Amino acid sequence: MCRGNALKAFFDEVDHGHLLQLVYRKVKCRAIMRLIRKWLRAPIKIKGRLVKRRKGVPQGSPLSPLLSNIMLHELDRELEKQGHRFVRYADDFSIYSKSKAAARKVGDVIFQFLRDKLKLPINRQKSGIRRPVNFVVLGFGFVPTYKKGEKGRYQTIVSNKSWKNLK
Numbered sequence: 001m002c003r004g005n006a007l008k009a010f011f012d013e014v015d016h017g018h019l020l021q022l023v024y025r026k027v028k029c030r031a032i033m034r035l036i037r038k039w040l041r042a043p044i045k046i047k048g049r050l051v052k053r054r055k056g057v058p059q060g061s062p063l064s065p066l067l068s069n070i071m072l073h074e075l076d077r078e079l080e081k082q083g084h085r086f087v088r089y090a091d092d093f094s095i096y097s098k099s100k101a102a103a104r105k106v107g108d109v110i111f112q113f114l115r116d117k118l119k120l121p122i123n124r125q126k127s128g129i130r131r132p133v134n135f136v137v138l139g140f141g142f143v144p145t146y147k148k149g150e151k152g153r154y155q156t157i158v159s160n161k162s163w164k165n166l167k
Contacts (some may be wrong), residue, residue, distance in 0.1 A: 007114070008123035010091035011064065012056040014071060015119040016040050019057070022070050039063065065090065071118065078113050082106070087137055094137050098152075103129045136161070 007013070019040070024033060040057065043050040057064050068090060075093070079086045084106060085096040095110065097103045107129070114120045132142035132154045139162035142154040158166070 007091040008121040010068065010120065011059045013120055014057045014068070015055055018119055019067060019071050022074065023067070026070075036063075036067075071120075074118055075110075075114065078117075079110070082109070089138050092137070094135070096132075100129055 016037070020033065020037060023036060027033060027036075039061075041053055042058070043052050044058070045051075057067050072088060072091065072093075076086075076088060079095065087094045087096075095103070095106055097106055107127070111122055114122060133144065135142060136159045139159050140156045141159045143157050145153045145155050147153075
């Protein structure tokens with residue numbers, strides 16, 4: 001089973017204090033930390049008015065993917081610690097399990113981890129439990145292998161949408 005998850009408005013919801021603590025673990029330079037803090041808190045223009053940013057990461061800059069990966073590396077470490085198979089790209093991730101019950105259990109644990117430890121909400125509409133044949137991730141889908149004695153094994157294929165885009 002696949003547990004597909006999407007973080008709700010990830011780039012809008014990142015807690016600055018928590019993110020800066022994670023960055024500080026690796027970057028001890030005060031000048032760099034000050035620059036990152038100023039960049040995170042830079043005001044944004046909404047309806048012609050400058051509004052101070054208290055959370056979130058500005059999208060579209062080269063620093064955004066780096067900071068999001070620093071934040072979500074904590075999720076990767078938690079999933080690895082629990083022994084799960086998963087794929088994560090930016091703020092989307094999929095966790096793979098053998099049964100629906102296991103998928104529900106891991107989903108609840110990870111939901112709590114994201115909410116309590118990383119202070120990030122999950123988009124419940126985009127998240128859910130799916131069979132691999134009904135799931136597309138990063139432009140790839142899954143089909144069963146057709147070898148004798150390999151029940152419950154899948155291989156990746158290019159999704160129909162990606163194939164059409166390529167053509």
